[in-house]
Amino acid sequence: MFFKLNTSIGQPFYVQLMQQIRHAAESGALQDGDQLPGIRTLAEELVVSPNTVARAYSELEHEGLLELRQGSGAFLTIKRRARGLTERVQAASRKVEDLIEELHQEGLQDNEIWRLFETALFHRAEIGAE
């Protein structure tokens, strides 16, 4: 299908998978009711343990984004906040990509850009505070 795991960021595979499925749902790449690849199939594709895929699916099920039907597979169930989210996410996605592109052209590297986002999102208004 259309997922890709990155071994060089310290993030667990199952979290990366969850993020990408969430993103696919938010951006409209996956629609309500769409079927996801089988656990074993996807595990083979990504060259990870089936447990890893199972964990991602299972956590997304607890979150209410997936429905696991025994014997049939995993299906997207989008209900929440869905109105208009897709459009906004797609627009936002474009803006984010544009900004990253722009920063690249100014000579910044991925890890530096990453650091800026991190700082802005998670340490906002805290650096320099004291």
Added chain:
Amino acid sequence: MFFKLNTSIGQPFYVQLMQQIRHAAESGALQDGDQLPGIRTLAEELVVSPNTVARAYSELEHEGLLELRQGSGAFLTIKRRARGLTERVQAASRKVEDLIEELHQEGLQDNEIWRLFETALFHRAEIGAE
């Protein structure tokens, strides 16, 4: 000093510290030769074990960003790509903050924004590839 740890993102304390020190160096908040707070001092401030701070310092030393001198302290040693980086990073920082602010006002949440960044930075041109 001016660091802050966030317990709610799954990132290890020592990595957060490293990121913030790197960011302080890149943004000019810390200059070449500046002395950092002592290990025990900083550990108390952040309410973590001295070992945690020591690990961050030590890894940054391997990276070449810090110089640890027994008996004297920890000092920033910026050599790399430094010319003009400060200005570009500060400008970039503003752009990133502006974009995040804008996306907030469109109703996106932090985790969704984070997801967009992750996707754009780490899975660039890979989604939809297969």
Added chain:
Amino acid sequence: MFFKLNTSIGQPFYVQLMQQIRHAAESGALQDGDQLPGIRTLAEELVVSPNTVARAYSELEHEGLLELRQGSGAFLTIKRRARGLTERVQAASRKVEDLIEELHQEGLQDNEIWRLFETALFHRAEIGAE
């Protein structure tokens, strides 16, 4: 496995371990892909804290000589300069041992021999310079 710590040279345990793993890799005793003993296992054998082993492993991972896989173990990853290095190192190893044996028979002691090496390696062409 086949490591030994020496308490009478002032070198930290974790550094000694790193050196011996590096040497095992360079001399061919450990091959690319080989799995190393588990952290706790090795710690018990060497009668040190698991943290000490973990630190050695972790630093070697940063160096690119080891790959640590959560849940699976530690594996050697030799990429660098590897062709033919093994043979040269083994030959060199023999020469070094022969020379040390020879110097012993001339009545020199280990610490004097060590001093000669140190001088030749680290202060080369510098003694007598000023």
Added chain:
Amino acid sequence: MFFKLNTSIGQPFYVQLMQQIRHAAESGALQDGDQLPGIRTLAEELVVSPNTVARAYSELEHEGLLELRQGSGAFLTIKRRARGLTERVQAASRKVEDLIEELHQEGLQDNEIWRLFETALFHRAEIGAE
């Protein structure tokens, strides 16, 4: 005078100084009764704290290699095992340098050579033993 400190090997300055003074004595570069540079003078030359030089001198005095005469300075006092040592050390020194040169030409790097000596001197007959 003729000492040089190396910051990139993790060895304390005062130990490096001691090693070099010992080596100078063993190799005949310094003779019995020779006066060493004053503590403050040497400290300035090497850009270290006078304490560091004082410590090296003091430890060598305990070892019996130096005599510190209040107000006059530090003097070498070679008594021990001295007969013929100088010649043997000089010969050994040449052999060591030759071997290192040879290994360099075979493409080995300093740290690899160092590792070989370390292994041969300190972990002799222990690697591979179990």
Added chain:
DNA sequence: GTGGTCTAGACCACA
């Protein structure tokens, strides 16, 4: 089972 993080504190080395 594996590795990863963190703690609280001891003891040493250096300035």
Added chain:
DNA sequence: GTGGTCTAGACCACT
């Protein structure tokens, strides 16, 4: 005072 090493053990994350 500084940093450096090490311990013993807890708890978590991943396979």
